[in-house]
Amino acid sequence: MHGAIKKALAGGVVTALATAGSVALAASGGITMDDVNMSPGVTAVGQSIYDLHMWIFWICVVIGVVVFGVMFYSIFAHRKSKGAVPAQFHESTKVEIAWTVVPFLILIGIAIPATSTLLEIYDFDDAEMDILVTGYQWKWKYEYLTEDGENVSFFSNLSTSQTEIYNAEEKNEHYLLEVDEPVVIPVNTKVRFLVTANDVIHSWWVPELAVKKDAVPGFVNETATIAQKEGIYRGQCAELCGKDHGFMPIVVKVVSQEEYAEWIEGKQAEAAQVRELMAQTFTMDELMERGKAVYQRNCLACHGANGEGGVGTAIKGSAIATGELGGHLNTGVNGVPGTAMQAFGGIINDVEMAAVITYQRNAFGNNMGDMVQPIDVFNFKKG
Amino acid sequence: MAHGPAKGISRWLFTTNHKDIGTMYLWFSFAMFILGGAFAMIIRAELFQPGMQLVEPAFFNQMTTLHGLVMVFGAIMPSFVGLANWLIPMMIGAPDMALPRMNNWSFWILPPAFLMLASTLFMEGGAPAFGWTFYAPLSTTYAAPSVTFFIFSIHVLGLSSIMGSINIIATVMNMRAPGMTYMKMPLFVWTWLITAFLLVAVMPVLAGAVTMMLMDVHFGTSFFSAAGGGDPVLFQHIFWFFGHPEVYIIILPAFGVVSQIIPAFSRKPLFGYDSMVYATAAIAFLSFIVWAHHMYTVGMPVAGELFFMYATMLIAVPTGVKVFNWITTMWRGALSFETPMLFCIGFLVLFTIGGFTGLMLSIAPADFQYHDSYFVVAHFHYVMVAGAVFSMTAAVYFWLPKWCGKMYNETMGKTHFWISFIGFNITFFPQHFVGLAGMPRRIPDYSLQFADFNMMSSIGAFIYGASQIMFLYNVIATIVAGKPVSDDKVWDGAEGLEWTVATPAPYHTFETPPTIDPAHAHS
Ligand code: HEM
Ligand SMILES: [Cu+2]
Numbered sequence: 013m014h015g016a017i018k019k020a021l022a023g024g025v026v027t028a029l030a031t032a033g034s035v036a037l038a039a040s041g042g043i044t045m046d047d048v049n050m051s052p053g054v055t056a057v058g059q060s061i062y063d064l065h066m067w068i069f070w071i072c073v074v075i076g077v078v079v080f081g082v083m084f085y086s087i088f089a090h091r092k093s094k095g096a097v098p099a100q101f102h103e104s105t106k107v108e109i110a111w112t113v114v115p116f117l118i119l120i121g122i123a124i125p126a127t128s129t130l131l132e133i134y135d136f137d138d139a140e141m142d143i144l145v146t147g148y149q150w151k152w153k154y155e156y157l158t159e160d161g162e163n164v165s166f167f168s169n170l171s172t173s174q175t176e177i178y179n180a181e182e183k184n185e186h187y188l189l190e191v192d193e194p195v196v197i198p199v200n201t202k203v204r205f206l207v208t209a210n211d212v213i214h215s216w217w218v219p220e221l222a223v224k225k226d227a228v229p230g231f232v233n234e235t236a237t238i239a240q241k242e243g244i245y246r247g248q249c250a251e252l253c254g255k256d257h258g259f260m261p262i263v264v265k266v267v268s269q270e271e272y273a274e275w276i277e278g279k280q281a282e283a284a285q286v287r288e289l290m291a292q293t294f295t296m297d298e299l300m301e302r303g304k305a306v307y308q309r310n311c312l313a314c315h316g317a318n319g320e321g322g323v324g325t326a327i328k329g330s331a332i333a334t335g336e337l338g339g340h341l342n343t344g345v346n347g348v349p350g351t352a353m354q355a356f357g358g359i360i361n362d363v364e365m366a367a368v369i370t371y372q373r374n375a376f377g378n379n380m381g382d383m384v385q386p387i388d389v390f391n392f393k394k395g
Numbered sequence: 396m397a398h399g400p401a402k403g404i405s406r407w408l409f410t411t412n413h414k415d416i417g418t419m420y421l422w423f424s425f426a427m428f429i430l431g432g433a434f435a436m437i438i439r440a441e442l443f444q445p446g447m448q449l450v451e452p453a454f455f456n457q458m459t460t461l462h463g464l465v466m467v468f469g470a471i472m473p474s475f476v477g478l479a480n481w482l483i484p485m486m487i488g489a490p491d492m493a494l495p496r497m498n499n500w501s502f503w504i505l506p507p508a509f510l511m512l513a514s515t516l517f518m519e520g521g522a523p524a525f526g527w528t529f530y531a532p533l534s535t536t537y538a539a540p541s542v543t544f545f546i547f548s549i550h551v552l553g554l555s556s557i558m559g560s561i562n563i564i565a566t567v568m569n570m571r572a573p574g575m576t577y578m579k580m581p582l583f584v585w586t587w588l589i590t591a592f593l594l595v596a597v598m599p600v601l602a603g604a605v606t607m608m609l610m611d612v613h614f615g616t617s618f619f620s621a622a623g624g625g626d627p628v629l630f631q632h633i634f635w636f637f638g639h640p641e642v643y644i645i646i647l648p649a650f651g652v653v654s655q656i657i658p659a660f661s662r663k664p665l666f667g668y669d670s671m672v673y674a675t676a677a678i679a680f681l682s683f684i685v686w687a688h689h690m691y692t693v694g695m696p697v698a699g700e701l702f703f704m705y706a707t708m709l710i711a712v713p714t715g716v717k718v719f720n721w722i723t724t725m726w727r728g729a730l731s732f733e734t735p736m737l738f739c740i741g742f743l744v745l746f747t748i749g750g751f752t753g754l755m756l757s758i759a760p761a762d763f764q765y766h767d768s769y770f771v772v773a774h775f776h777y778v779m780v781a782g783a784v785f786s787m788t789a790a791v792y793f794w795l796p797k798w799c800g801k802m803y804n805e806t807m808g809k810t811h812f813w814i815s816f817i818g819f820n821i822t823f824f825p826q827h828f829v830g831l832a833g834m835p836r837r838i839p840d841y842s843l844q845f846a847d848f849n850m851m852s853s854i855g856a857f858i859y860g861a862s863q864i865m866f867l868y869n870v871i872a873t874i875v876a877g878k879p880v881s882d883d884k885v886w887d888g889a890e891g892l893e894w895t896v897a898t899p900a901p902y903h904t905f906e907t908p909p910t911i912d913p914a915h916a917h918s
């Protein structure tokens with residue numbers, strides 16, 4: 013029996029060492045509170061959530077200390093090897109009632125602040141601006157719903173390179189948390205996000221703005237935030253959405269209201285420019301050049317760098333890409349329902365669509381020789 | 396009178412003996428535990444460092460999905476059914492289960508179901524990759540063709556569970572020895588009886604969910620597709636109406652095991668038997684009205700959030716009662732710390748931590764930050780591994796000598812406990828940290844600030860995984876060459892009818908019902 017105690021003690025010591033070791037390991041890496049705890053972030057709601065979280069945490073710690081304290085005292089003092097003689101009591105209605113009622117009261121002490129924080133989160137009224145957030149496999153689209161109807165919209169893709177992901181290059185500081193185009197919002201402004209999805213369920217999560225809302229295809233969810241500090245805040249998709257779920261980050265840039273006004277004007281001007289481009293007629297070379305870029309950004313992941321296919325079918329020598337033009341356009345604009353081939357009509361603009369279709373018809377040895385102009389795409393969509 | 400088992404393979408194929416069937420369930424679940432564990436090792440190896448090293452993201456998702464499915468449906472649930480088969484008849488003084496032929500079927504349909512599930516790994520498009528919660532439309536419109544086989548195997552698993560639980564209900568209600576009133580039944584029997592009712596209630600709901608998926612995938616319906624007038628969130632409501640009771644289906648039998656073992660090594664009756672029974676029933680009832688706490692972020696109206704938050708918080712009360720009762724059972728006992736007791740104490744400490752994080756998660760506003768992060772992963776591994784698996788391990792050490800008449804190696808058992816305990820905590824404790832710091836779950840690669848803790852987690856996982864080999868070795872070595880024990884009561888403090896039969900337990904027990912001392916309280 014003595015051996016057993018020694019073993020138990022030895023085990024305890026090892027556990028303690030392991031814990032100490034892990035703490036030391038953590039400390040040596042310069043671990044800060046942000047690495048081990050929730051961040052209050054930069055919103056009032058985030059601060060309330062954080063306070064609530066810490067309140068429950070400390071309640072749990074206190075209960076834990078009491079419960080484990082009693083247990084370890086018993087383990088230490090009431091051992092058979094010390095000659096303990098077992099008592100035979102086995103019930104007491106009084107204590108049962110006590111430890112039913114006391115936890116219940118503690119729960120009320122948690123429920124009250126929890127309810128008020130929840131109501132705070134659910135206050136979406138009086139938003140000063142709306143942004144429609146749409147989840148796609150595997151990127152986010154942001155659409156600023158402005159009052160003058162000049163909506164600005166763009167996609168936000170992961171910008172970390174494949175070479176970094178596959179360890180051929182050193183990973184940068186914002187590895188996997190960087191995008192080609194962040195969503196920009198003004199500081200101290202109530203921004204309402206209308207969240208939805210195009211394919212499967214995603215979830216738009218930015219811890220420091222204290223927002224997480226599921227993006228459900230066919231439904232629009234609401235959430236709101238008021239960022240109180242300028243800066244760049246990073247988040248990720250939180251709902252498993254398929255292969256590249258881990259690779260669709262969110263970057264929110266909170267800027268001063270002046271800077272925001274300037275930025276949105278710039279974006280509106282850009283949009284006007286695209287509208288102008290739509291009316292243009294391009295040469296074959298121009299289309300091929302633009303088309304290659306669009307292909308690499310939007311199609312390569314499934315159709316392969318040389319049109320050889322992968323998740324998607326091969327484009328090289330494909331019946332559709334070397335067939336009648338209308339069919340090819342249809343595949344690009346409307347996708348193939350029930351497959352991974354999405355309807356790209358709402359994802360890329362008409363100039364890009366014209367270019368990428370032309371590119372697919374004339375690259376990889378598909379020498380069709382024909383081209384598609386933005387106006388053709390526009391007319392096709394109109395039906 | 397007493398006749399032995401048939402010879403050869405037909406003994407196992409055609410057996411209707413509860414002990415044989417229990418043994419098969421236990422071995423099968425251990426095999427699944429190893430398989431599910433192998434998937435987990437692949438996951439942790441990929442997550443050892445930032446960057447993609449070993450597997451592709453698509454395969455990673457298949458691993459997380461299969462790991463969850465195999466562990467929940469293949470390892471934990473069948474292991475407790477195996478335990479129920481072995482113990483319930485012996486604990487209530489019955490000669491066998493009430494429906495022995497059905498018992499044979501409920502086991503034998505399991506291996507083909509898992510074979511089918513595992514075979515999806517070799518199918519075009521790969522195995523299911525939509526998580527063990529298989530949310531639509533990722534699991535319908537966007538799933539690989541193997542989803543059909545997944546649906547079929549879920550149907551078969553559900554069938555097996557329903558048959559198993561009907562059998563348990565019939566046995567407990569009809570086969571108790573004279574004098575074995577309900578309030579005299581050992582708690583393990585009580586928790587299993589309540590679990591069986593939960594299973595009968597929710598398994599058909601799961602079957603309904605996968606059937607609707609099948610319709611959406613093959614027959615043009617749109618239950619879960621908004622484009623056709625359906626609703627993807629409907630899937631989650633149905634799934635979690637099954638899913639939350641399911642987590643209690645996993646933990647209630649574990650509560651039962653702990654309630655048998657702690658009194659034995661405290662040499663003192665279980666404290667608050669009656670309140671333990673009522674608390675179990677209360678938990679079971681509440682488990683039906685809390686499902687949407689898994690869905691706080693789907694966009695429910697605020698009234699819904701509040702209802703599910705309050706109801707979920709309430710579960711902490713009966714759960715707390717149980718923990719307090721176990722600790723009071725130890726209080727002023729004469730404790731000794733053989734391996735089963737060590738695993739039960741490990742259970743007590745770690746399950747309680749999992750209960751604390753459960754309470755935190757139940758708080759809807761805070762869950763907006765916790766949800767779908769590694770904090771949730773830490774929570775459910777504290778309750779499912781340190782809860783269900785630790786208690787199952789305790790059960791094997793505790794009853795193995797009775798089953799095979801030989802004693803396991805205590806030193807190796809204790810070593811197994813300490814390595815498991817340490818490995819488990821190194822694996823899952825840091826996951827609270829990365830979760831709170833913002834790491835989402837189910838991702839094959841992560842940003843650099845999560846690197847240290849993930850590496851720690853992976854190291855812990857390899858330690859925990861390796862320690863299970865020691866467990867397997869110890870069990871086999873005991874069966875083959877353990878030191879024989881002949882006392883009916885293998886443990887001096889153990890109470891209950893199963894300790895009144897010979898050791899090893901004969902092939903048939905209680906062919907004539909035992910007499911139960913009416914003065915004796917419960918066991
Ligand atoms: C005090 C009791 C408990 C409470 C209050 C509780 C509460 C919760 C809540 C609110 C969640 C959802 C978290 C989220 O996704 O954001 C959750 C997740 C989970 N809990 Fe518990 N829990 C408790 C005990 C248990 C037990 C005993 C088990 C199983 C043995 C369990 C297994 C799980 C699992 C598997 C999940 C994650 C499911 C998934 O999304 O994959 N919990 N728990
Ligand atoms: Cu995602």
Ligand SMILES: [Cu+2]
Pocket residue numbers: 638639642685686688689
């Ligand atoms: Cu739940």
